[in-house]
Amino acid sequence: MPDIKVTYFNGRGLGELIRYLLKYGDIDFEDIRIEMDNWPALKASTPFGQLPLYEENGKVASQSLAIARYIAKKVNLAGDDEWQNLEIDALADTLTDFRLKLYPFYHESDPEKKEALKQTLLSETVPYYFERFEKNITKNNGYLAANKLTWVDFFFATSLDSLTRILGVNVGEKYEGSSKLKKKLRNYLQLRHG
Amino acid sequence: MPDIKVTYFNGRGLGELIRYLLKYGDIDFEDIRIEMDNWPALKASTPFGQLPLYEENGKVASQSLAIARYIAKKVNLAGDDEWQNLEIDALADTLTDFRLKLYPFYHESDPEKKEALKQTLLSETVPYYFERFEKNITKNNGYLAANKLTWVDFFFATSLDSLTRILGVNVGEKYEGSSKLKKKLRNYLQLRHG
Structure with missing residues (x-):
């Protein structure tokens, strides 16, 4: 070891x-x-x-x-071939792009400006990304990419946690595929390590 | 094909x-x-x-x-093993972090604020990253990672081009390893495709 x-x-x-x-x-x-x-x-x-x-x-x-x-x-959470790895990597970098869009809100100290940034995130940014994540989850057998559980699903789950903490709203809840995927990961980790 | x-x-x-x-x-x-x-x-x-x-x-x-x-x-520009790929990937994401630090300057429209941001980039951000890139280049036989030419060297060269265009200053010039690495890539591409 x-x-x-x-x-x-x-x-x-x-x-x-x-x-x-x-x-x-x-x-x-x-x-x-x-x-x-x-x-x-x-x-x-x-x-x-x-x-x-x-x-x-x-x-x-x-x-x-x-x-x-x-x-x-x-740990066998990569893709089965290089195209699958490309899909996984692209989703991971897209999640990073999404996370970066939270930073101006996170670092804003003026309460009025902060609230305005929050409303834009909730009404525009979050729906834009999550509608597309949902499409991926529908196409990939309940996972984000590669038709199976991969490391980008874990990155998605930890990003959802961060998002909920930062915005104070469980935004993933409204999206069926995202919500199910997150539950599946939680259960899986609990089964093996709970 | x-x-x-x-x-x-x-x-x-x-x-x-x-x-x-x-x-x-x-x-x-x-x-x-x-x-x-x-x-x-x-x-x-x-x-x-x-x-x-x-x-x-x-x-x-x-x-x-x-x-x-x-x-x-x-095209044979990946690492020879997974640890080398990790080193290459880490450098690529570090280059992205560095590129993101140019955005506030790039998007600033007020000339005074823009000049202040430029001075901070030139006196702090660029030296911080480039001193560390130089160390990597010294340790890796003239390349950024893996002791050989890899795709992150090409990302470095294109990032140096972007940096020069955005700041209006050839900042890589002062750094011997970076400068040599960039010339090596240019020559190599010209030899094969010039």
Whole structure:
């Protein structure tokens, strides 16, 4: 068994996806959680000043989606061929685009401007993306891509969690395919690790 | 030979990387370039309202880096093992993070604010990233990752071009490893396709 360490803040965020994938594959790892007080000292030693970090037998890598793709191959959550991997990767980068659209709202401190940004997210951005995610889920046997469970479904589930926390509204609930997919993942993780 | 089409705006941007990789591999493709007047009509038919699109034997995919990673495997510009692919993917996502830091400057219309953002980019953001890219290039035999030429080097070269166009300054010039790597790629493409 390789010696695996995952370093992230003491929260879910972008680290949760990596923890989920390792747990899914029953891969033991050291779950290192950094308190904000200790972050400045660690930051200078990271490749580009960011967490999560993934360490395997002493080698270190950064970037959550790159790490997730790597682990997915170990735990049989990648595509069956390269075209499926392309579909999975495209959905993952689309989810990142969507997450980035939440940042102006997340960082806005003026309450009026914040509320206006929230309304645009709820009435335009969320429907735009989720209507398209629903189409993918319908076409792919209940999953986002490749007709089967893959790592991008886990990224979707963790992104839905972040979205609910950030907006204070469970926006995925209204979308049948998204909602079912998220439940399926929760049950699956609970069955294996609950 | 598969029937391959690449659809992008009539410019370099995120489409250029895909065109480069296909040319590197001597893969014929239809280079479809959309004028802005025709974009609204096409936009609604794309998976998530974005270009580039990559079409192979009638199947369509979006997201430039997902497409680049897929083509890289065909043209021998991927890593030799999965850890190398992780390193390559992490660098690609780091380059995207860096590109995103240019957006507030790019979209700012107030000249004074724009100049202030430019100074921060030149004095802080660019040195932060490029000092780290230089370390990678020194460690990896003149390339960004995997000790050899890979698709992330092409993404680096096209990103340097974008950076120079956006900032109006050839910022890579000052950095020896980056500058050499870029020249190497140019020569290589010219040798094969010039």
